[in-house]
Amino acid sequence: MSVSDRAEAVADTLDRTGVASVSAERLVRLAEFGAVGASGAVVNLVVFLFVASRIAFFLAGFVAFFGGVLWTFALNWVVTFRDVTGELGRRFVQYVGVCCVGYAIYTATLTGAVAVFHLPYWLSGLGAISTAGVWNFLGSERYALA
Numbered sequence: 616m617s618v619s620d621r622a623e624a625v626a627d628t629l630d631r632t633g634v635a636s637v638s639a640e641r642l643v644r645l646a647e648f649g650a651v652g653a654s655g656a657v658v659n660l661v662v663f664l665f666v667a668s669r670i671a672f673f674l675a676g677f678v679a680f681f682g683g684v685l686w687t688f689a690l691n692w693v694v695t696f697r698d699v700t701g702e703l704g705r706r707f708v709q710y711v712g713v714c715c716v717g718y719a720i721y722t723a724t725l726t727g728a729v730a731v732f733h734l735p736y737w738l739s740g741l742g743a744i745s746t747a748g749v750w751n752f753l754g755s756e757r758y759a760l761a
Contacts, residue, residue, distance in 0.1 A: 641756075647695040648752050651687050656744045659683035663740045672736065676725045676743070677718075683744070684714045687751075696760035706760060713754030714747075721747035 630636075663679035670678075688710050692703070699706065721743045728739035755761070 655687035
């Protein structure tokens with residue numbers, strides 16, 4: 616298959632999935648959300664590693680996750696969704712609601728990785744953060760901060 620054939624196949628796939636119709640604004644927002652999320656992942660992981668040796672991993676995950684939520688809300692409000700109008704307090708409550716569902720996803724992933732698969736804490740934490748991050752973007756974009 617030639618390069619042009621492969622490129623055409625990719626373009627066809629993008630058209631069928633709707634990805635090709637994604638606006639430049641949404642792509643920028645996704646990139647910004649990802650960068651903010653990456654900084655939140657660092658905050659989460661640092662907090663998790665700091666407290667995981669002192670308390671049960673489940674509680675350490677709880678503390679780390681909500682530290683990351685506070686961090687990412689502040690940055691997303693200022694950077695990613697800066698054009699959003701509405702009361703800050705209401706948006707924060709909505710964001711926390713989205714993140715609570717994300718936290719359930721995070722906790723299930725973290726628990727499975729540590730308790731079932733016996734993965735190291737750092738790898739378990741990164742996997743849990745990534746899984747919940749997908750939900751958090753979609754929920755933030757469509758409900759909390761859009």
